[in-house]
Amino acid sequence: MSFKQDLITLLNNYSDMMEFNGENKFKVNAFKNGALVLKKLDDIETLISEKTIGEIKGIGKGIQAFLNEFYENGSVADFEELKGKLPEGIIELFAIKGISAKKVKQIYDELGVSNLELLEQACIENKVAPIKGFGEKTQIKILEEIKRLKSSKGLLRLNHAFNRADELKEHLSRINSIQRIEYTGELRRIREVISKIELLILTNDIESCIEEIQKEFSFSIEENENCKTLKLENEIETFLHITDESNFDEVLYLTTAEKSFREKISFDDSQNIILEMMDQHYFDLNENLKSNSNLEQKDFKGFFHFHTTSSDGLNLLNEMVNEGVSQGYEYFAVCDHSKSAFYANGLNEERILQQREEIDELNRSSKAKVYHGIESDILRDGSLDYDDDFMNNFQFVVISVHSIFNIAEDEMTARVIKAIENPHADVLAHPTGRLLLSRNPYKINIKKVIDACVENDVVIEINANPQRLDLDWRNIYYAREKGCKFAINPDAHSTKGIADTKYGILIGRKGGLQKEEVINCYSESEFIKFINRKVKRI
DNA sequence: CTACTTGGGTAGAGTACACCATAGTGTAC
Numbered sequence A: 001m002s003f004k005q006d007l008i009t010l011l012n013n014y015s016d017m018m019e020f021n022g023e024n025k026f027k028v029n030a031f032k033n034g035a036l037v038l039k040k041l042d043d044i045e046t047l048i049s050e051k052t053i054g055e056i057k058g059i060g061k062g063i064q065a066f067l068n069e070f071y072e073n074g075s076v077a078d079f080e081e082l083k084g085k086l087p088e089g090i091i092e093l094f095a096i097k098g099i100s101a102k103k104v105k106q107i108y109d110e111l112g113v114s115n116l117e118l119l120e121q122a123c124i125e126n127k128v129a130p131i132k133g134f135g136e137k138t139q140i141k142i143l144e145e146i147k148r149l150k151s152s153k154g155l156l157r158l159n160h161a162f163n164r165a166d167e168l169k170e171h172l173s174r175i176n177s178i179q180r181i182e183y184t185g186e187l188r189r190i191r192e193v194i195s196k197i198e199l200l201i202l203t204n205d206i207e208s209c210i211e212e213i214q215k216e217f218s219f220s221i222e223e224n225e226n227c228k229t230l231k232l233e234n235e236i237e238t239f240l241h242i243t244d245e246s247n248f249d250e251v252l253y254l255t256t257a258e259k260s261f262r263e264k265i266s267f268d269d270s271q272n273i274i275l276e277m278m279d280q281h282y283f284d285l286n287e288n289l290k291s292n293s294n295l296e297q298k299d300f301k302g303f304f305h306f307h308t309t310s311s312d313g314l315n316l317l318n319e320m321v322n323e324g325v326s327q328g329y330e331y332f333a334v335c336d337h338s339k340s341a342f343y344a345n346g347l348n349e350e351r352i353l354q355q356r357e358e359i360d361e362l363n364r365s366s367k368a369k370v371y372h373g374i375e376s377d378i379l380r381d382g383s384l385d386y387d388d389d390f391m392n393n394f395q396f397v398v399i400s401v402h403s404i405f406n407i408a409e410d411e412m413t414a415r416v417i418k419a420i421e422n423p424h425a426d427v428l429a430h431p432t433g434r435l436l437l438s439r440n441p442y443k444i445n446i447k448k449v450i451d452a453c454v455e456n457d458v459v460i461e462i463n464a465n466p467q468r469l470d471l472d473w474r475n476i477y478y479a480r481e482k483g484c485k486f487a488i489n490p491d492a493h494s495t496k497g498i499a500d501t502k503y504g505i506l507i508g509r510k511g512g513l514q515k516e517e518v519i520n521c522y523s524e525s526e527f528i529k530f531i532n533r534k535v536k537r538i
Numbered sequence B: 001c002t003a004c005t006t007g008g009g010t011a012g013a014g015t016a017c018a019c020c021a022t023a024g025t026g027t028a029c
Helices: A003-020 A025-039 A045-051 A061-073 A075-084 A092-096 A101-111 A116-124 A135-151 A159-173 A206-214 A245-256 A259-264 A267-277 A317-327 A347-365 A409-421 A446-455 A471-481 A495-510 A524-531
Strands: A178-184 A196-203 A217-224 A226-231 A237-243 A303-304 A331-337 A368-378 A396-400 A460-463 A486-489
Touching: A003 A025, A003 A061, A003 A075, A003 A092, A003 A101, A025 A061, A025 A135, A045 A061, A061 A075, A061 A196, A092 A101, A092 A116, A101 A116, A116 A135, A135 A486, A159 A178, A159 A196, A159 A237, A159 A495, A178 A245, A196 A206, A196 A245, A206 A217, A206 A226, A206 A237, A237 A245, A245 A267, A303 A317, A303 A368, A303 A396, A303 A486, A303 A495, A317 A331, A317 A347, A317 A495, A331 A347, A331 A396, A331 A495, A347 A368, A446 A471, A460 A495, A471 A495
Parallel strands: A196 A237, A303 A331, A331 A368, A368 A396, A460 A486
Antiparallel strands: A178 A196, A217 A226, A226 A237
């Protein structure tokens, strides 16, 4: 975990612990909010060490002192003291969505339950439902959550896994006898969630290579036919496969390819084909081997669906645009949150008109054109978040679901399709609402949704934020067969988030996407044609 | 606890929904 993530977890835990302990609710909220504020910041270490973090809205004297203490000592006395007073294991219960620390306290008082195992047991024995304020459904929800938490243990999202793997690579690259290091396994296959980190090491002297690794890492060794595999001692399963030149290609294939794939295509029979495909294919489940993707960052001209300080972004519009230009983008469509997204400071009609003035002003001085877009909430009944007349103010409309997830599949599907049929809709964003390792997708018939997008000439987003990677790559194949178009958007909330596009590109490449299928690769004139295809906008 | 306003004290994002309980709280976005 990074320093930033450690701090966020620490603030959240402290807040929950205080809530559990019956502390003043505004204090509880302040720490929770502090965690949200940190989430959006870059380079927290500098802000703390230069004592400027307290100037940021939401971080006051108390939280600044808290952060500073952690920065200097690696722990915080108040935190440790409170933790010592609470029952052991209670913190893991705070991760259960649907019950807050207050309810955890209630469960603890009634049943003496203080960890996940005991709570699961209590639910199975039907002891939770009878507690006042709980009930049958809450008990079921708790059980589902425990199941989700257990199954996501030891898993990493793609970006975190790459970060870890890169650190490891960096370490290993100092070892003289190592000639080459490649990602392999799930990382090489670009799985959105990684259960083990695997690297393939090429050396001409396997024995001394292992000896040198031994100086820095603890591991157990497994002897395989074509390589030796070191299993490092690590909370995330980590394997180093070590092999020589003669076996390298085969081991790379065998460790990369998903099991069903290996069974279909064996290395011995298809060596030449596989070697040709090695850098183009991911050897995963239902991959279509016939289509090489030609998608590359350099062809990305349009930057869409990003947020600014007007809603819940961290950077100003011009900061986002300047950074985007420096990363090679030529035109932009800012899409802040719509008015229903209260939690994200969504823009009401009046503020939308103000934003338009800001955009017009920027367009007078900036070389890169900015189009006025919106990320409009899809309300429960499938309508968009402004009346039809007002929608004419927008030049680009991204639609997405941000609330009321827990409805039946039919209702959700109909809701989203109704929004797709709205003539103002251009892009359906993060179509299943999943947050990897944290929130399951809502129930929706994705094929029907894709069909509706094709029928109504609405583009589907591959949200490139590594928390989402939604549309799921498994559905890209179906969507492409139907003739769907795609947008690859990082949903950037800060200048730093702009670079997340790379994860979306990896996912798109995995789906065999061609740049002609991706509207970000449109020239500006093609884009203008696109946004005018249904309603007159410019 | 923070922000704001004031030099110590005050107020504190809204709304819909689920759930349990049959009026009201908790939770999520």
